Amino acid sequence: MCCITGICLCRNLPFPWGNEDTQQLIDILGQYNVKATFFVVGDWVDKYPDSVKALADAGHEVMNHSNTHAHFSQLSTEEIVADVEACNxxxxxxxxxxxxxxxxPYGEYDDHVITAIRSTGMEPIQWDVDSLDWKDLSAGEITSRVTGKVQPGSIVLFHNxxxxxxxxxxxxxxxxxQQxxxxxxxxxxxxxGTYNQDYTIDHTGRQCPA
Known part of the structure; x- marks a missing residue:
C-alpha cells in the first residue's frame, strides 16, 4: 500500500484568513478517519486558541508555520530560532x-534556513503537490490537480x-x-525511526528514503 503524507492545511494569518471553516475541515477529515498535519502561525494561535485545541483534540498534528509569517531567508540564524521557538x-x-x-513561510528554504531550523531540533517540511486552492480554483479543478499529481510519498498543500x-x-x-x-x-x-526508515526532502519537496 502506498502512503501519502497527510493533508497539510496551513494557517497564514498575515493573509485575511480566519477560522470559519476549521470545524468543517475537522468534520470532513473525521468522516474518512484521516489524520492530517496542520501548520499554524503563532499569531493565528493567539487569535484562535480554541480552534488550535480542536485540531489537537481531533487527533491531528499541530505543527509550526512560524510566529509571524516572516521571510526566513532574510533573517539571521538568531532571528529564525527566536521566531520558531515563539510559535512552538x-x-x-x-x-x-x-x-x-x-x-x-512562503515555502522559502535554503541551507541557511534549514541549518537554523535544525539547530532547534526541528525538521523543515516542504510539499510537492500544491492544490492552488488559495487561487480560488473550483472544487473540480482542485481535485483534478491534486489527484493527477500525487505520487507515493507526496505531501499535499491546502489552506484554510x-x-x-x-x-x-x-x-x-x-x-x-480507491487508488x-x-x-x-x-x-x-x-x-x-518511523516505519524503520529515515527520510529526507529532495529539491522538489518530495520525501525520499535517506
Missing amino acids: DKIEAVTGVRPTLIRP AALHTPEALPGIIECLL GYTFVPISQIILP
Whole structure:
C-alpha cells in the first residue's frame, strides 16, 4: 500500500484568513478517519486558541508555520530560532505538545534556513503537490490537480479559508483511497525511526528514503 503524507492545511494569518471553516475541515477529515498535519502561525494561535485545541483534540498534528509569517531567508540564524521557538511555545501552551516540524513561510528554504531550523531540533517540511486552492480554483479543478499529481510519498498543500477546499476534499480523499493510498500525518512517515526508515526532502519537496 502506498502512503501519502497527510493533508497539510496551513494557517497564514498575515493573509485575511480566519477560522470559519476549521470545524468543517475537522468534520470532513473525521468522516474518512484521516489524520492530517496542520501548520499554524503563532499569531493565528493567539487569535484562535480554541480552534488550535480542536485540531489537537481531533487527533491531528499541530505543527509550526512560524510566529509571524516572516521571510526566513532574510533573517539571521538568531532571528529564525527566536521566531520558531515563539510559535512552538504558543502551540505547546494550547495543545500540550511541542511541535517537531515546521513549514517555512512562503515555502522559502535554503541551507541557511534549514541549518537554523535544525539547530532547534526541528525538521523543515516542504510539499510537492500544491492544490492552488488559495487561487480560488473550483472544487473540480482542485481535485483534478491534486489527484493527477500525487505520487507515493507526496505531501499535499491546502489552506484554510480557501473558497472551495471543503468542497474538494471529500472527492480527493475518496479518489486517492480507491487508488490504494493511505493518509498519515507527516511525522509518521519522515521522522527518524518511523516505519524503520529515515527520510529526507529532495529539491522538489518530495520525501525520499535517506
